[in-house]
Structures are given as structure tokens and as C-alpha cells.
Amino acid sequence: MGEMEQLRKEAESLKDDITAARKAVQDLTLQDHVAGTAVVGRVQLKTRKTLRGHLAKIYAMHWGTDSKLCVSASQDGKLIVWDSYTTNKVHAIPLKSSWVMTCSYAPSGNMVACGGLDNMCSIYNLKGKDGNVKVMRELAAHTGYLSCCRFLNDNEIITSSGDCTCVLWDIETGSQKTVFAGHLGDCMSLGVAPDFNTFISGACDFTAKLWDIRDGQCRQTFGGHESDINAIGFFPNGNAVITGSDDASCKLYDLRSDQELITYQDSSIMCGVTSIAPSLSGRLILAGYDDFNCNIWDSLKAERVGVLSGHDNRVSCIGVTPDGMACCTGSWDSFLKIWN
Amino acid sequence: MHSYMVSKMSSKMVGSNNLAHARRMVQQLRVEASIERIKVSKASADLMRYCGENAKYDPLLMGIPASENPFKDKKPCTIL
Secondary structure: OOHHHHHHHHHHHHHHHHHHHHHHOOOOOHHHHOOOOOOOOOOOOOEEEEEOOOOOOEEEEEEOOOOOEEEEEEOOOEEEEEEOOOOEEEEEEEOOOOOEEEEEEOOOOOEEEEEEOOOEEEEEEOOOOOOOOEEEEEEEOOOOOEEEEEEEEOOEEEEEEOOOOEEEEEOOOOEEEEEEOOOOOOEEEEEEOOOOOEEEEEEOOOOEEEEEOOOOOEEEEEOOOOOOEEEEEEOOOOOEEEEEEOOOOEEEEEOOOOEEEEEEOOOOOOOOEEEEEEOOOOOEEEEEEOOOOEEEEEOOOOEEEEEEOOOOOOEEEEEEOOOOOOEEEEEOOOOEEEEO | OOOOOOOOOOOOOOOOOOHHHHHHHHHHHHHHHOOOOOOHHHHHHHHHHHHHHHHHHOHHHHOOOHHHOOOOOOOOOOOO
């Protein structure tokens, strides 16, 4: 038997081992466990603010750690930093490339980043001496579009790309510290764990992967979705991952039992999920869809308990403030809405 | 998905005939197969407990009194 054939057989055997090991810990399902719990009451959130100013589709938004400022990215070639309490624009940053797909706010509040079809992640310093916002670094090495980026701190950022890899960058030197390779399709989204030791990526190979940030190792791979994973996030306690897919469903994967625990789907929902965010306690999952709505799910009972309708086009991005006080939706209709 | 995206790579095995790739795949599967797994009953209980303990601090779940909502416009006061 040639080595190739041997390796193929060993791979199949290992996959069977993983399936068996996951089954071996299924003593009870999550559904069994929550059978005695009531579904949360109907959640009715109202639009409190509409952020107007972008002139084209909004592709991404991200809250700052103060739960007040947020950044949005639009195909109109601008990043706008908003004061969401007043709706004032704190910064309107013109971009070299208007084909932006992602943006991120540094935890310190000192920087924002964005990228897209230019294959680069551009870092902007918001606290420059003369008050002007300037490009600080252009992180270039990806051979595909930048789908998502998230700061770890003022000197490190993680990016996901259409070239099927994620990268940890040193912003000061502009160099790649670690390349996370393993996905077999475009990486569409990433989320950093609350303890900053790991991150998760969702890709067009229909899987989500958990990565160790420091040693670059992929620790776990989660399948089950039947199409591209467009959105991913951590459950607030860091022990579970939520995903949203073009297959019209969202899923919750538990990290410590290494398996899918629950699927959020409804036969009336036939369009893709674009974005996802948990509420502060994790009991609610807010997901944006191609059909212009955002559905609110009871994360434990897997029932729809609310809907946010108000956009006139696809909801492309969603974010819940770190203090849990509000959720922001961004849309192809060029508006951002703040709800609570 | 996005209107200006030309194409996305389809989900296909990259270099499926490549020996080095196959070795890496097997090595990765060994890592993933070897992890410790906890019982789903414990994982479920912990999720439920976390939601339960933090529900009262979850504004979107509990509702927010108007006076504490930074996004709600304050109604103008009238002097009577």
C-alpha cells in the first residue's frame, strides 16, 4: 500500500474516531436539559437612533469598548466613527479603496482598521497629534480579500481572508506573526475569545475552526452547516461558539464537549444569515438576514422571540454593545439603527 | 453574497494528490481527535447556569427603564 493510500485510510479512521468520541459524551442533549425551562417572553426592541450619513451599502460595523462610539464601513469609501448617543459623526475617514468589507475598533479606542477587495488591512490612528486621522499601517500579504479583522491590542490584529487563511499581525513592523492555515474555502468571519487566548473562524468550506493564537494550532473543527458560514461569534462565557450561514440557520457549538448543541432555524426562513451577536447573558442571539430583518432567538430553547424590522435592504452587520445596553444593525440601505 | 465579489473558491480539496498535504491533514486530525471532551449534560448545565446568573444584568432581556436608557431621547421638561 502506497503512503498516500495509507494516509487516506488513517484520515478516515481518525474522522470516525472523532465522530465516536463526540457521540460518547452525548449523555443528554441540551434540549433535554432545557425541557423544564420556559421560553423567554416576546422581545420587542425599538429603534432609538438612526445613524444617517453613508451614501451606499454598509458592510460592517463594530462597537468601541465604551459602548458609545462605534465604527462603520461603507461601499461609499468611508469609515465613520459615530457617537451613538448623539448620532454625531466623530470622524469621517476617506478610504483609498471603496471596496471595504470589514472594520474594527481597537479595545483602547486609539485605532480603527478596515479592509476588503484591496486584500489589505489598513490601520488608522484616531489619536494623532494634529487631530487628523491618518493611515498608520497597511498590512499587506493576503492573496485574497479581507473579510474580517479584530484587534487584540494596539499592536496586534487578526485578519481573515478569501485566501482561506487567517493571520496574526504585528502592527508596528507590519509583519505576519502567525498564519493560520487549514480552511479549504474563503474565511468569511472571525471572533476573538473573551480571554484573548483563542479565536474562531467561519469559512466557505462550511466549517468553523478554533485556533490557539500563540502557537498557531487549529484545536477543533466544527461541521454541520450545509453552506458558507458568514458570521461567527463567541458565547459570552467563552465556552461556546455561535455561527450564521447561507443555509439559513444559526448553530451553537460547545467547545468543551466538541460538538453542535443546537440549531436555530425555522421553515419560514429561507435566506442566508449575514451577521450574528449574543446579548450580554447569551440568552438572546440576534442574527441579521438577507431578507432585510434581524431575528432574535432564545438561545436555549431555539425559538424565535422577536424580530427587528425597519431596514429597506439586507442587514449586513450587527453588534451588541459590550455593556449589553443596545444592539446596532447596519444595512445595504445605508443606515445604521440602534435598538433596545 | 456580496454584489461585487467575482467568485468564491468552491469547497474542494486543495492538492488532494499532494503527499505533504495529506500528511498535514492526518497530523491535524490526530490533534483534533486527541482532545478531552466533557459530557454534554455538563456543557448544557453550565450554559443554562451562565444564562440564568447573568439574565438580570442583560438589558436587552430585562428591558431598560427610560431614565437609564442613554439612547432614549429625554422628553423636554415643561415648567407648569
